[in-house]
Amino acid sequence: MKGKCLCGQIEFQVIGNFSKLYQCHCSICQKATGTACSSGLITDIGNVRWISGSEKVSSFTKENGFRTDFCSICGSPVPNKMNIGDYMWIPAGLLQGPIDTEIVAHIHTESKPSWEKNAKHCKIFSGEPDNIEKFMRLLHNE
Ligand SMILES: [Zn+2]
Numbered sequence: 760m761k762g763k764c765l766c767g768q769i770e771f772q773v774i775g776n777f778s779k780l781y782q783c784h785c786s787i788c789q790k791a792t793g794t795a796c797s798s799g800l801i802t803d804i805g806n807v808r809w810i811s812g813s814e815k816v817s818s819f820t821k822e823n824g825f826r827t828d829f830c831s832i833c834g835s836p837v838p839n840k841m842n843i844g845d846y847m848w849i850p851a852g853l854l855q856g857p858i859d860t861e862i863v864a865h866i867h868t869e870s871k872p873s874w875e876k877n878a879k880h881c882k883i884f885s886g887e888p889d890n891i892e893k894f895m896r897l898l899h900n901e
């Protein structure tokens with residue numbers, strides 16, 4: 760299974776048995792991703808091979824040890840070594856093509872933002888809304 764960042768300069772391969780996914784809803788993942796949670800999988804460090812762009816990987820480590828690696832060109836999170844054990848965390852959104860796996864765990868759910876916890880009446884669009892004015896009215900509750 761291959762993965763690449765948004766700009767495509769960083770590309771990697773994950774070999775071995777493909778694990779299931781989990782989502783982390785902690786406050787740090789919210790900041791690191793800019794959204795409600797991170798979605799990823801964990802694999803042995805030896806299962807990840809950089810195909811290109813490894814020199815473009817930037818890294819940030821918070822005082823508490825949380826580390827996030829990201830593409831220095833486009834900002835996509837990229838695989839990074841976890842604090843615990845010899846494991847790599849792989850951001851699921853970077854994986855290419857259909858993936859025969861599913862989300863099997865949600866962690867830190869008590870930290871979900873209220874706007875996610877309270878969401879009950881969402882309109883569903885299978886693609887992009889076709890009318891921006893109508894969409895703005897929806898977002899502004901008019
Ligand atoms: Zn990139």
Ligand SMILES: [Zn+2]
Nearest residue numbers: 783784785788
């Ligand atoms: Zn988290």
